[in-house]
Every structure is written in C-alpha cells, then in structure tokens.
Amino acid sequence: MERGTWDRVDGELWKHSRFGVVRASLLEALGISQTTTYRQCQPGGRWRHLLPGVVLLTRSLPTARQRIEAALTFAKHEAVITGFQAARLYGLRTGPDPQFVHLLIPHESRVLSSGFAVLERTRFLPKAKCRDGVPLAPPTRAVLDGVRRIRELDAVRALLIESVQSGLTDVDSLRGELDVGTKRGTALPRRVLDEIGLGVRSVAEADTLEIWHQAGLPTPHRNVVIVDADGAYIGMPDTWCDEVGLAWEIDSNEFHYSKDTYARTLERNSRYASVGISVVQTLPSRLRTKPDAVIAELRAAYAAAQARTRPAVSIKTTGAT
Incomplete structure (x- = not known):
C-alpha cells in the first residue's frame, strides 16, 4: 500500500468496525493482507492487537467499551457480558473494578479464554438484556457471576447490598439463582443474603x-x-x-x-x-x-x-x- 493513503484507509475501515474494533479476517476480506495487518500491529504500526484475530484500529490503549467489543468479537455469536463488567453497565458502583471482561458462551462453543476475555461455557445461557447495544446477562445472574469469583467478604457484601437496595434484583431472585446455578463460590453470597434477609443495609x-x-x-x-x-x-x-x-x-x-x-x-x-x-x-x-x-x-x-x-x-x- 502506498504511503500517505492510510488516513483514507483507516477512515473506510472504521466504518466496518465496532468502536474501532474489527476482526482480522474482515480486514482481509476488505483487501488488507494478513502480512499488512501483522505489521501494523507491531511497535511503530498504526493499529493494536487486542485478542487473537481481533484488532483495534488505533495505537491508543483500548477504552472499557472497546475491550467489551473486542471480547464479544472474539467470543463470536450469542455471547453475553456478565460479572462485574455487566454490573457496571447496569449502574452499580460498588465491588471491584473489572479487571477482565467476563462472558457467558454456549456450552458447545470451543472458544477458550484469552487475555482480558474470560469465557465461561454454560448449558443455561440466559436471554440477553441490551444496554447501550451491549448484550448483558440478567442483573441477578450478572451480579452472582461476579461475586462468586472473589473471596473478599466486604466486596461481596457491598455489591449484593447495592444490587438489592437499588431495586435491580431482590433476595429471593438471588437465592433462586444460587440454587439452580453452579455451587462453586456460593458460600459467601449465601452468607451475605442471610444478613440482608435480617435487614442489613451496609x-x-x-x-x-x-x-x-x-x-x-x-x-x-x-x-x-x-x-x-x-x-x-x-x-x-x-x-x-x-x-x-x-x-x-x-x-x-x-x-x-x-x-x-x-x-x-x-x-x-x-x-x-x-x-x-x-x-x-x-x-x-x-x-x-x-x-x-x-x-x-x-x-x-x-x-x-x-x-x-x-x-x-x-x-x-x-x-x-
């Protein structure tokens, strides 16, 4: 590709992306060779490699939304965002800052976790709820998927209490989800739900x-x-x-x-x-x-x-x- 044409090319490619996130295979379909994509993702290039087969059409660090789009692009169809990242998108502010993008994918999917994309296969893939164009697990599932991965009692308390007080979910729904879902990491959430049931609000x-x-x-x-x-x-x-x-x-x-x-x-x-x-x-x-x-x-x-x-x-x- 001739020098001086990249500004025009980037502008055209951006139209085919989601917030600047695009599959490498799509770039190839648009006429960008694999060699060119690889070179542009190297130090000194114009783009950034985010996840296997996923490219960001800028050198800047990805925003939270771009990380979400990259994870969804990597996980392919039917994936939904869950855990702390979903909790943030639902408006909850307590709990740990999301260090990775946690996604639920169909059990038959063979895509594995990579980088900041943590993929969890499930036989009970929930129906997505969209917020700002992002498919999210329902609030009850999302919150529990987050807290069952941590062992800090105060963090579990803070997020579950906020989720109930905000009206996003309720104790009965949370208990029901714990009863039908995986039993891994449920001891602390069950303890906190007992506390909330007794009227604890902080x-x-x-x-x-x-x-x-x-x-x-x-x-x-x-x-x-x-x-x-x-x-x-x-x-x-x-x-x-x-x-x-x-x-x-x-x-x-x-x-x-x-x-x-x-x-x-x-x-x-x-x-x-x-x-x-x-x-x-x-x-x-x-x-x-x-x-x-x-x-x-x-x-x-x-x-x-x-x-x-x-x-x-x-x-x-x-x-x-």
Missing part, C-alpha cells in the same frame, strides 16, 4: 450483625420502628433485641458531629430512657479495632436488661398507624 451493619452473633445473643431485628403502649413513635434502632427491650445504635458521625446531629441523638436517647429501653452506643471504628470490648459491652447490657422488667414497647407492624 457493610458496617454487617459488621454489627457478626459481632452480635459472636456475643451469643438472640437473633436481633434490624431497623424496625419501636412504639410505646399507645403506638407513639420511640425510635428505629440499628439493632433491636425484642426479648429484653435492648437497642444498639452505631453512631457513625464520630468525627463530624454537627449540633443538629448531636441534638437528634440526645432526643432519641431521651425517648428511649422515658420508656425504659436500654441502649448501647458504639462508634463504628470500634467494630473492627476493639470487637472483644464491644462484645463484652453488649453481653453486660443484655444481662442488665434481662434483670429488669421489660419496657412496654413493641415493634410497629406493617400498616399500623
């Missing part, structure tokens, strides 16, 4: 639940509304032990306590005291730096609450006025 709340159980106390309620004998609002404790009327509050504003926040905390504690509710207050930093001390405090508070008459309060039932 990683910090999961820490409190774990410490509570280590203290050997009865299964608690999370974020429930407590009312007095007349139905008047008393509070919504982070953790509530209904057996003895014990509230556990995690006061998260330990470094930036505003006057308004402090005033609301005093008002809350006054309402607890007025009806005889025992309350334990803990700074979130102590959950991990001094868990044994927190456990001892909870046990002592529970014993004291058990020794006195339980206050005449109750959990507000759904629909009650």
Whole structure:
C-alpha cells in the first residue's frame, strides 16, 4: 500500500468496525493482507492487537467499551457480558473494578479464554438484556457471576447490598439463582443474603450483625420502628433485641458531629430512657479495632436488661398507624 493513503484507509475501515474494533479476517476480506495487518500491529504500526484475530484500529490503549467489543468479537455469536463488567453497565458502583471482561458462551462453543476475555461455557445461557447495544446477562445472574469469583467478604457484601437496595434484583431472585446455578463460590453470597434477609443495609451493619452473633445473643431485628403502649413513635434502632427491650445504635458521625446531629441523638436517647429501653452506643471504628470490648459491652447490657422488667414497647407492624 502506498504511503500517505492510510488516513483514507483507516477512515473506510472504521466504518466496518465496532468502536474501532474489527476482526482480522474482515480486514482481509476488505483487501488488507494478513502480512499488512501483522505489521501494523507491531511497535511503530498504526493499529493494536487486542485478542487473537481481533484488532483495534488505533495505537491508543483500548477504552472499557472497546475491550467489551473486542471480547464479544472474539467470543463470536450469542455471547453475553456478565460479572462485574455487566454490573457496571447496569449502574452499580460498588465491588471491584473489572479487571477482565467476563462472558457467558454456549456450552458447545470451543472458544477458550484469552487475555482480558474470560469465557465461561454454560448449558443455561440466559436471554440477553441490551444496554447501550451491549448484550448483558440478567442483573441477578450478572451480579452472582461476579461475586462468586472473589473471596473478599466486604466486596461481596457491598455489591449484593447495592444490587438489592437499588431495586435491580431482590433476595429471593438471588437465592433462586444460587440454587439452580453452579455451587462453586456460593458460600459467601449465601452468607451475605442471610444478613440482608435480617435487614442489613451496609457493610458496617454487617459488621454489627457478626459481632452480635459472636456475643451469643438472640437473633436481633434490624431497623424496625419501636412504639410505646399507645403506638407513639420511640425510635428505629440499628439493632433491636425484642426479648429484653435492648437497642444498639452505631453512631457513625464520630468525627463530624454537627449540633443538629448531636441534638437528634440526645432526643432519641431521651425517648428511649422515658420508656425504659436500654441502649448501647458504639462508634463504628470500634467494630473492627476493639470487637472483644464491644462484645463484652453488649453481653453486660443484655444481662442488665434481662434483670429488669421489660419496657412496654413493641415493634410497629406493617400498616399500623
């Protein structure tokens, strides 16, 4: 090919690409020899080799979208994006940054993983949901495909909690997917779903639940509304032990306590005291730096609450006025 013609050629080739990503076989069909493609993907060339048989029509590092297109091009037809990359495209922001593009492909496919494209064969290929032209596994499947590949409890908690709170999926759907899918890497997700089922809404709340159980106390309620004998609002404790009327509050504003926040905390504690509710207050930093001390405090508070008459309060039932 003559010098000086590449700008025109690149412009024509770009029209046949997806965001600049194209198969080497298509380039050959368009008149670019294999030798030329190989040379242009070498140092000093105009293009970049991304995956076997897949070329980027620029020397710049590929964007996230170009990596996705390259992986889909490499995996061929029917592949869908799943895992953390799909979670990002669904709008979720917690969990690890995608280090690779995870794809589901039909079980009969013989394409193997390569580079940043991780291909997982499945007999139960889900129907794709398209976001911005990208075929994605359904949210429930995508999220679980991501978390079952990691062993960091906090990361699993963060992504599953966000996926449920955002309304993208729900606990029942996640449990159902775990029951019918592979059992590999499901222990942590099942544990986190149990926590969410008890009302946990953040990683910090999961820490409190774990410490509570280590203290050997009865299964608690999370974020429930407590009312007095007349139905008047008393509070919504982070953790509530209904057996003895014990509230556990995690006061998260330990470094930036505003006057308004402090005033609301005093008002809350006054309402607890007025009806005889025992309350334990803990700074979130102590959950991990001094868990044994927190456990001892909870046990002592529970014993004291058990020794006195339980206050005449109750959990507000759904629909009650």
